Amino acid sequence: MLRPVSTPFSSLVVVRLGRTDSAGVWYFTEALDLAHEVFEEFLSSSGAPLHLFLAPGSVRLPIVHAEADFRAPVRCGDSLRVSLAITSCTKRSFSVVCDFQLLDGTPVASTRIVHAGAAASGSGSADLPESLLQALGALA
Template identity: 35%
Template structure:
């Protein structure tokens, strides 16, 4: 099975993956609260760990150059401050959008208050040919069509 098929097989059967991470002083602004851009970076860490958990190596994707999955949109909403010292649980779920795109939805919780949603984020990815940089379709059988 190719790397793309491994990644995209999870589009057809979306499941939630949880990633855990501590918030360090270097993640925060002068008020000791998670800096918004760092929130997106941490969500991307969770995405990379989700790929690793599926046996997908980003190094291999970059080396083989058979496809690329760049982010074309990103957003994050905070509902409560996230402070230095928090331990977070970031739930990651993959959602198909179109024949060439998918989204990764993130929900962020503190492990000390697992029922309280602290933030949510979304990244939209597109499948492209890395040589031409043109969009290419995701395999239809993966999308369940």
């Protein structure tokens, strides 16, 4: 287990019409999609944008597990504060945890997404690149 990040990252998102469904709330997969968007924003701000890990020959970062809990409805136009933390970082995997709150502090959802390092060839696991560990805050 490497060092957990000490400074959580946060971002503001607004739930737009295309993320809602005819039950009148955000469609459930959108919490996970927004969590991934905030993770990409975090990576960019940390100097290791995701597209580096999409290049041919790069170690890949497939998602091996994702989950979301929902506590209160979210509607079109709602602004959400998303707080992101990297947890459980090892040499070969890490978890991205996000908490979603309305601007009045009401918790509405939380997500956890687990990435693992995979060989560029697509088969077999691989150590996470040092540039990524640095960005995740797992290196001193």
